[in-house]
Amino acid sequence: MQPTSPAPTAAVAVPRTARKRVLIVNVFFDEYRRTTGSPYRVPQAMAPCFLAGAFSARACDVRIYNEQYSGVLRDADLLAWPDMLVLTGLTSAYDRMLHLTAYARSLNPRVVVVAGGPGVRAMPGRSRRFFDYACMGDIEELQSVVREAFGAAYVADEDFPRYDLLEGRRILGYVESSRNCNFSCSFCSLTAEGRGYAKYDLDYIERQILATGKKQIVFIDNNFYGNDRRFFLARLDLLGALYRERRIKGWSALVTGDFFGKTENLELVREAGCKALFSGIESFDTETLLSYNKRQNTLVPQVEMIRNCLEAGIIFAYGVMLDPATRRLADLRREIEFIVGTPEITMPAYFTLVIPLLGTPYFRDCLNKGLLLPNVRLRDLDGVTVAMHPRDPLDDVVRFARDLPSLRGYRGRVMRQVMGFLAHYRGRLTPLQLYSAVLNGALICMETFATSPGSIGSKRPRQTYLAGTEALDPQYTPMIRVAAAFEGHFRPTMVTDESGALADDVAEDLSV
Numbered sequence: 435m436q437p438t439s440p441a442p443t444a445a446v447a448v449p450r451t452a453r454k455r456v457l458i459v460n461v462f463f464d465e466y467r468r469t470t471g472s473p474y475r476v477p478q479a480m481a482p483c484f485l486a487g488a489f490s491a492r493a494c495d496v497r498i499y500n501e502q503y504s505g506v507l508r509d510a511d512l513l514a515w516p517d518m519l520v521l522t523g524l525t526s527a528y529d530r531m532l533h534l535t536a537y538a539r540s541l542n543p544r545v546v547v548v549a550g551g552p553g554v555r556a557m558p559g560r561s562r563r564f565f566d567y568a569c570m571g572d573i574e575e576l577q578s579v580v581r582e583a584f585g586a587a588y589v590a591d592e593d594f595p596r597y598d599l600l601e602g603r604r605i606l607g608y609v610e611s612s613r614n615c616n617f618s619c620s621f622c623s624l625t626a627e628g629r630g631y632a633k634y635d636l637d638y639i640e641r642q643i644l645a646t647g648k649k650q651i652v653f654i655d656n657n658f659y660g661n662d663r664r665f666f667l668a669r670l671d672l673l674g675a676l677y678r679e680r681r682i683k684g685w686s687a688l689v690t691g692d693f694f695g696k697t698e699n700l701e702l703v704r705e706a707g708c709k710a711l712f713s714g715i716e717s718f719d720t721e722t723l724l725s726y727n728k729r730q731n732t733l734v735p736q737v738e739m740i741r742n743c744l745e746a747g748i749i750f751a752y753g754v755m756l757d758p759a760t761r762r763l764a765d766l767r768r769e770i771e772f773i774v775g776t777p778e779i780t781m782p783a784y785f786t787l788v789i790p791l792l793g794t795p796y797f798r799d800c801l802n803k804g805l806l807l808p809n810v811r812l813r814d815l816d817g818v819t820v821a822m823h824p825r826d827p828l829d830d831v832v833r834f835a836r837d838l839p840s841l842r843g844y845r846g847r848v849m850r851q852v853m854g855f856l857a858h859y860r861g862r863l864t865p866l867q868l869y870s871a872v873l874n875g876a877l878i879c880m881e882t883f884a885t886s887p888g889s890i891g892s893k894r895p896r897q898t899y900l901a902g903t904e905a906l907d908p909q910y911t912p913m914i915r916v917a918a919a920f921e922g923h924f925r926p927t928m929v930t931d932e933s934g935a936l937a938d939d940v941a942e943d944l945s946v
């Protein structure tokens with residue numbers, strides 16, 4: 435399957451007065467209830483830029499807004515402006531789509547609301563009740579929506595990302611060369627959706643890279659390595675040529691654990707200009723990996739994999755997921771102590787609780803075993819809030835969850851780990867790479883400052899870190915008066931009821 439753009443449509447003249455106004459928003463809820471945006475997070479959501487490519491620039495005025503980057507969208511004039519509002523975002527931010535729908539419809543009853551993303555795909559029945567178009571497919575589906583809602587004249591001749599709409603301050607260029615994944619980890623939303631690994635053609639990839647206008651390229655593929663070696667090598671040829679011609683200064687990508695099983699791969703990507711790789715380590719515990727069906731991470735011992743990568747001159751970034759519903763706290767703490775006591779590896783970019791994403795095998799397993807807590811809201815499934823019955827006393831686990839993202843109690847050891855890392859890799863990694871590796875420790879210990887300096891001192895609600903009682907974001911209170919018919923849009927979507935069974939909000943979509 436090639437997710438390249440559909441055949442160009444014939445250009446049709448559109449009178450100036452008939453131009454359509456389109457607002458595309460990436461909705462976002464911050465784990466720490468910050469509302470100011472996190473412009474320094476990497477990667478940034480690129481869906482608005484890619485979705486904007488569906489609209490004819492001759493016939494439509496398109497604006498994009500990314501709440502993750504710019505903070506909460508509070509501009510009522512902007513929400514009143516569009517003829518079409520397009521919404522996308524992570525599952526935990528699904529409710530935010532409802533908020534913006536309520537505002538847009540209250541301010542302009544004729545607005546067409548289109549929504550997509552994993553939350554919409556996991557809850558098609560619920561979504562069709564709120565949105566005019568609930569997209570079940572990929573971004574190309576938007577062209578069909580535009581054709582049906584506005585007419586063929588409003589569809590782009592070619593579906594190509596609108597990098598020109600992004601803020602000019604960015605230093606990284608984001609590019610996609612493939613979609614989906616050839617593995618089936620039990621907790622992953624891609625597994626729930628079951629769509630096959632798909633590739634773009636090389637010419638399209640090169641055009642994307644050059645169109646970003648940036649020298650540092652980040653591939654946002656779910657799995658850059660994939661299961662097609664010829665395609666992998668062809669992309670390295672392309673990137674190597676661009677790198678040698680100095681048209682790019684370097685690139686980074688996400689690869690799966692099997693990439694590290696072929697020793698020549700590290701040499702190949704470095705020669706092609708790769709500066710950093712991200713891989714979902716998830717856990718250093720083999721039993722845990724096997725329980726997630728993440729066998730690809732057991733092919734090469736994890737520490738060896740990270741060390742090989744760093745010694746090849748490539749930064750290794752990863753995240754760690756901890757699951758108090760299946761492991762004891764003492765076991766989880768041992769894993770953290772192992773990480774902060776091993777200076778040959780980078781510190782994780784983040785620590786998170788495992789999230790039972792709707793529709794995944796992991797979610798179903800938790801549901802069948804009665805592990806979901808009562809009154810869990812969709813908003814609670816953010817990796818920070820305890821949403822499942824733990825093996826240890828709940829109060830202890832809630833304290834653990836509160837301390838986890840910033841590794842409270844381990845900060846001294848994190849700093850020692852970072853100093854040991856610097857001593858070990860000085861001379862093997864460039865100063866910029868060393869800086870970015872050290873940044874991981876800073877991001878963890880000073881989460882607020884590192885990614886969102888503008889939020890320092892801002893007032894945030896006190897958090898409980900427990901599903902059902904966690905403070906809701908201020909966005910759940912309407913910022914303007916909305917029509918009575920839309921007041922329910924500000925009620926959080928419930929995942930479980932008071933007994934821990936599926937709540938009515940999601941039962942239609944998630945009952946087996």
Ligand code: SF4
Binds near residue numbers: 619623
């Ligand atoms: S390897 Fe990553 S992207 Fe692929 S299924 Fe597993 S978690 Fe999802």
